Amino acid sequence: MFGGQLMMLGIVLAVFALLVVPSLTGNSSGAAASAGGAGAEPERASAAPAPDxxxxxxxxxxxxxxxxxxxxxxxxxxxxxxxxxxxxxxxxxxxxxxxxxxxxxxxxxxxxxxxxxxxxxxxxxxxxxxEFRPGQCFVARLTDTPDGRVRMEEADLTVRLDCAATGTAIPEPHNTVLEITGVMPAPETEPARPCARSPQDGTTYWYWITNGDTELVCATHPEAAG
Structure with missing residues (x-):
């Protein structure tokens, strides 16, 4: 009977070894695999921003x-x-x-x-x-006054246009082209005729103090500028 008990104990120990020991050794690597990503999605590097x-x-x-x-x-x-x-x-x-x-x-x-x-x-x-330069043209809007003069309503000095442009080539609301005749340092006091090219010059000019009050820009109609 004692021998039979020993035989039964041996069978139990053998079954325990088959079931428990492999499980313990397998879990040690299996846990690492789960944590480390065996069968999981690999990490991807962040995508570089698209060129701009x-x-x-x-x-x-x-x-x-x-x-x-x-x-x-x-x-x-x-x-x-x-x-x-x-x-x-x-x-x-x-x-x-x-x-x-x-x-x-x-x-x-x-x-x-x-x-x-x-x-x-x-x-x-x-x-x-x-960057103002003599000979360049821009657009303006002029109106006639009751006393026969011409009044400057507005001008867009950021436009660069062919000096010979007329009609539909002139963007609204402007109605004329002016040509730059002179660019000079802005005076400390406003002169009477800052754009006249000689004492006898009877041309009608318009002028602007520009670029942070550093420059005086003169302009007139292209046909009178030459």
Whole structure:
């Protein structure tokens, strides 16, 4: 009987070894596999942001750069900065600053700005002022007065237009083209005839104090400018 008990004990121990021991050794590696990701989705690297050529163009601009951007009519030819050599005939505006908020750009006659906000919410504003040169033309709106004079209603100095443009080529609400005849430092006091090219000059001129009160720009009708 004692031998039978020993035999039964041996069978129980054998079954225990088959069921319990492999389970213990298997769980040690299985737990690691579950924690480490055997059969789980592998971690993926964060996707790189898509290239943004417009943002890159805005951030590449520096104070003092010149751009060819201008209005050919009612709208700008491009809001993306287009750098050109400042000595070239295409240099229409000069950058006065690059800031994060367009409200920090100086305003006034001859000045404007572009700004761009990328997908990440970062804004870049390019502040600039007009590079005035004799011979360039822009648009204005003139009206006749009851006393026979001509009154300047408004002008858009950011437009660059063919001096020979007429009719529908002139964007509304303007009705005429004016040609720049002179660009000079703004005087401390307003002279009587700042644009006259000689004491005998009877041409009708209009003038503007521009770019932060630093320049005086003179203009007249193209047929009288030559």
């Amino acid at each position: 050529p417009t943002a890159e163009a805005f951030r590449a601009v520096r104070k003092g750069d010149c751009l060819s951007n201008h209005k050919a009519g009612a709208e700008w030819t491009s809001f993306v900065p287009r750098p050109v050599p400042c000595a070239s005939g295409n240099a229409f505006v000069r950058v006065t600053g690059v800031v994060a908020n367009a409200h920090n750009c100086p305003d006034g006659t001859g000045r404007a700005h572009f700004f761009y906000t990328d997908a990440g919410g970062r804004t870049t504003a390019v502040c600039f002022q007009r």
